[in-house]
Amino acid sequence: MxxxxxFLPFGDEHLALVLTVPEGAPAGVVLLLTGGSxxxxxxxxxxxxxxxxxxxxxxxxxxxLDYLGTGDSTGSLPEWHISDVPVDxxxxxxAFAMEALxxxxxxxxxxxxxxxVALELAADMPECKAALxxxxxxxxxxxxxxxxRRTSEWKLAARLRSNxxxxxxxxxxxxxxxxxxxxxxxxxxxxxxxxxxxxxxxxEEDLAFPxxxxxxxxxxxxxxxxxxxxxxLCLLDGSGLKGFESLDIQQRVIDKVVEWLGATxxxxxxxxxxxx
Numbered sequence: 022m023x024x025x026x027x028f029l030p031f032g033d034e035h036l037a038l039v040l041t042v043p044e045g046a047p048a049g050v051v052l053l054l055t056g057g058s059x060x061x062x063x064x065x066x067x068x069x070x071x072x073x074x075x076x077x078x079x080x081x082x083x084x085x086l087d088y089l090g091t092g093d094s095t096g097s098l099p100e101w102h103i104s105d106v107p108v109d110x111x112x113x114x115x116a117f118a119m120e121a122l123x124x125x126x127x128x129x130x131x132x133x134x135x136x137x138v139a140l141e142l143a144a145d146m147p148e149c150k151a152a153l154x155x156x157x158x159x160x161x162x163x164x165x166x167x168x169x170r171r172t173s174e175w176k177l178a179a180r181l182r183s184n185x186x187x188x189x190x191x192x193x194x195x196x197x198x199x200x201x202x203x204x205x206x207x208x209x210x211x212x213x214x215x216x217x218x219x220x221x222x223x224x225e226e227d228l229a230f231p232x233x234x235x236x237x238x239x240x241x242x243x244x245x246x247x248x249x250x251x252x253x254l255c256l257l258d259g260s261g262l263k264g265f266e267s268l269d270i271q272q273r274v275i276d277k278v279v280e281w282l283g284a285t286x287x288x289x290x291x292x293x294x295x296x297x
Contacts, residue, residue, distance in 0.1 A: 022041065022042065022043055022044060022073060022076040022077055023041075023042050024039055024040065024041050024042070024072075025039065025040045025042065026038075026039055027039070027040060027117075028093075029113065029114060029117055031089070031110060031113055034089055034094070034095040034096040035094060035095045036086055036087065036088075036089065036094050036110060036113065036114060037061070037086065037087045037092055037093035037094045038061065038084050038085060038086040038087070038114055038118075039061060039072075039084070039085055039086075040082065040083070040084050040118060040121070040122070041072040041073060041075070041076050041082060041083045041084075041085075042076065042082045042122065043075075043076035043077070043079075043080045043081065043082060044076075044080075045080060046080075046123075047076075047080060047081060047082035047122050047124055048079065048080045048081055048124075048126070048286055048287065049081055049082070049124050049126035049127065049128065049150075049286040050081070050082045050083060050084060050115070050118045050119055050122055050124055050126070050127055050128075051072075051075055051081055051082070051083040051084075051127070051128045051129070051130060051282055051286070052083070052084055052085075052086075052111060052114065052115050052118070052127065052128070052129040052130070052139070052142070053068040053071060053072060053083055053084065053085040053130055053131075054086075054111060054129060054130065054131030054132070054134075054135030054136075054138050054139055055068065055085075055088075055131070055132060055135050056131070056132040056133025056134045056135050056136075056156075057133060057134055058088070058090075058091050058098055059091070060087060060091060060092040061085040061086050061087045061092055062085065063085075063132070063265075064264060064265050065265055065271055067265055067271060067274065067275065068085045069085070070271075070275055071083070071130075071275055071278050071279060072085060074275065074279045075279055075282060075283065078279060078283060079279070079282070079283035079286070079287070081282065081283065081286055082118065082122050082124070084114050084115070084117075084118040086110065086111070086114045088107050088110055089107070089110060106134050106137050106138050106141070107138060108138050108141045108142065108145075111129070111138045111139075111142060112142065112145075112146065115127055115129070115142065115146065115148075115149070119148060125148055126148065126150055126286055127142075127146065127148045127149045127150065128149065128150055128151040128152065128153070128282055128285055128286050129142045129143065129149055129151075129152050129153070130152070130153040130154075130155070130278055130282065131152075131153070131154060131155065132155040132156060133155070133156055133158075133263075135155075136152075136153075136154035136155050136156060136157040137154075137157065137158075139152040139153065139154055140152050140154055140157065140206070140209050140210075140213070140219070141209060143209075143213040143217045143219060144209040144210075144212035144213045144217075145212070149217065150217055150218065150285065150286065151217055151218040151219065151220075151282070151285040151286065152213070152217065152218075152219050152220075153219075153220045153222065153278060153281060153282065154219065154220065154221050154222065155222045155262070155274070156222070156223060156224075156227075156262060156263065157206070157221055159206050159233065159236045159237070159240060206240070207240065207243060210240075210244065210248065210252065211248070213251075214244070214247075214248040214251045214252060215247045215248050215250060215251040216251075217251060218251055218253070218285050219251060219252045219253065220252075220253045220254075220255055220281055221237070221252070221253070221254050221255070222255045222256075222257065222262075222274075222277065223237075223254075223255070223256055223257070223262065224256070224257045224258075224259065224260060224261070224262035224263075224270070225256045225257070225258065226258075226259060226260035227260065227262055227263065237254065241254075253281075255277060255281075257270065257273050257274070257277070258273070259273065262274070
């Protein structure tokens with residue numbers, strides 16, 4: 022296994038990334054995507070550990086990148102809305118990695134915002150055969166909701182929370198807007214399924230999971246049988262998936278990501294053994 026630092030031109034800027042390459046010809050390449058402003062290795066070196074395991078155990082190369090304005094990449098980090106995530110940056114790194122390594126099979130794995138990027142790549146890139154989405158939000162936060170979250174300590178926000186009538190009316194408005202915008206994930210699934218394989222990963226003990234489970238059930242029920250066959254749901258035991266806070270949850274994530282991607286992009290010899 023070898024690792025190569027790369028500075029990839031991207032418009033007037035440069036994207037910093039690391040290619041992890043197995044010994045011998047790679048069976049494919051995996052794009053490892055962080056959430057928000059996290060550095061390319063992610064918290065607790067999670068993606069670095071995944072990348073090296075993929076190379077050693079499944080002959081899969083991988084690329085992990087710093088988004089513009091983070092880590093070693095140049096530029097500035099914008100305030101992303103979930104409907105305007107850095108897909109173009111990820112697509113540029115994926116195209117470079119496939120060309121540099123001489124492979125035509127890609128998978129993407131991402132957390133939080135990175136999970137949305139991975140899903141969009143699966144929907145739009147024929148080469149992207151699979152996407153693993155950790156804590157995909159499904160429903161998109163509205164600009165109003167994001168503004169309120171930013172002003173959570175302001176007197177206005179406190180006043181809204183303390184007024185039951187205003188709080189209830191505002192909650193209904195945000196919920197209606199979320200129901201309208203939440204169809205974006207359903208649209209991406211329609212583009213990706215059933216040709217691609219998708220895995221959504223959550224943690225059962227996450228405080229937000231009960232609500233998310235309702236949304237997941239609703240989403241699954243909206244799919245055809247053929248589409249549903251290509252979408253898997255993984256519920257990890259324990260807690261702390263949001264920030265990978267414990268060694269236990271880190272190892273559970275690493276094991277599942279490596280196992281699933283290895284089975285999804287098997288080496289040619291492994292694929293032949295499965296057929297046989």
